[in-house]
Amino acid sequence: xxxxxxxxxxxxxxxxxxxxxxxxxxxxxxxxxxxxxxxxxxxxxxxxxxxxxxxxxxxxxxxxxxxxxxxxxxxxxxxxxxxxxxxxxxxxxxxxxxxxxxxxxxxxxxxxxxxxxx
Amino acid sequence: xxxxxxxxxxxxxxxxxxxxxxxxxxxxxxxxxxxxxxxxxxxxxxxxxxxxxxxxxxxxxxxxxxxxxxxxxxxxxxxxxxxxxxxxxxxxxxxxxxxxxxxxxxxxxxxxxxxxxxxxxxxxxxxxxxxxxxxxxxxxxxxxxxxxxxxxxxxxxxxxxxxxxxxxxxxxxxxxxxxxxxxx
Numbered sequence: 001x002x003x004x005x006x007x008x009x010x011x012x013x014x015x016x017x018x019x020x021x022x023x024x025x026x027x028x029x030x031x032x033x034x035x036x037x038x039x040x041x042x043x044x045x046x047x048x049x050x051x052x053x054x055x056x057x058x059x060x061x062x063x064x065x066x067x068x069x070x071x072x073x074x075x076x077x078x079x080x081x082x083x084x085x086x087x088x089x090x091x092x093x094x095x096x097x098x099x100x101x102x103x104x105x106x107x108x109x110x111x112x113x114x115x116x117x118x
Numbered sequence: 119x120x121x122x123x124x125x126x127x128x129x130x131x132x133x134x135x136x137x138x139x140x141x142x143x144x145x146x147x148x149x150x151x152x153x154x155x156x157x158x159x160x161x162x163x164x165x166x167x168x169x170x171x172x173x174x175x176x177x178x179x180x181x182x183x184x185x186x187x188x189x190x191x192x193x194x195x196x197x198x199x200x201x202x203x204x205x206x207x208x209x210x211x212x213x214x215x216x217x218x219x220x221x222x223x224x225x226x227x228x229x230x231x232x233x234x235x236x237x238x239x240x241x242x243x244x245x246x247x248x249x250x251x252x253x254x255x256x257x258x259x260x261x262x263x264x265x266x267x268x269x270x271x272x273x274x275x276x277x278x279x280x281x282x283x284x285x286x287x288x289x290x291x292x293x294x295x296x297x298x299x300x301x302x
Contacts, residue, residue: 014291015259021240022260027158028151029168037172038143041179045137 062106069099126191133182145191146175152261153199159252160203170206174199189270196261196271200253236294243293251286254279 073095121129121144132141150171157167157174177198178185185194244252257268268279 014287017236018240018290019259021237022256024237025241026151026155029154029171033150033168034143034146037146037175038139040176041139041142
């Protein structure tokens, strides 16, 4: 066999070996990969409007609303009193509770486990 | 028609026209392993590679209408995946910690005694190649893309791809001492 032919044979054998090794080295994602992905897609299809709301934008909207409500609560003079007639709701306490509610909602959205990679 | 007999492009047509989740699932099942392997070549981290793969498939679903059928689905998908992996690597501020193959660390010729060992040596050597060479070799040997298709996926010029392919192959050859292996 000539040197050139031998070189070509070696070359193609090397290529075959690399190809075989590559195939053996194929890695698969975790078992639930497809199921998780399809559930995200199914969720998106069911609520396309909700999915368009950016996950990072929503919490900031809540923060902004919470801050506005707190400012309003501070501006309205409080007049809640614990009397024999019971607790009376003032404008200030309603705004404060609304602000706290929004902040709590923010905390919930932040801690909710999300699909990996999103 | 059964999914197995349909081409990637047929499935994409169904995804685009009727948002067929079953067809999309078929595409995911077909390409997730090869995709994961490619993402791992870029990211060298299993978790990040999975995230890039998920990201890429979601982009395919959301942007299916942008697939023009001018290229194969495989090329289009790998381009999305490659870009997703590069973006992830950038955001994770992960520096390319691959080291150039040390000539002195090459496996001695006499250590190659069986095909199984050769396979192991090649796999270990691939891991040690620079990221660009790993990517090009993976696209060429595993995904079986042409040089032009690799160019479409990576955006690298043809000459650069050839250089990466040549250097990567030469380094692997040095490691496994294949010439001696064939002679023996």
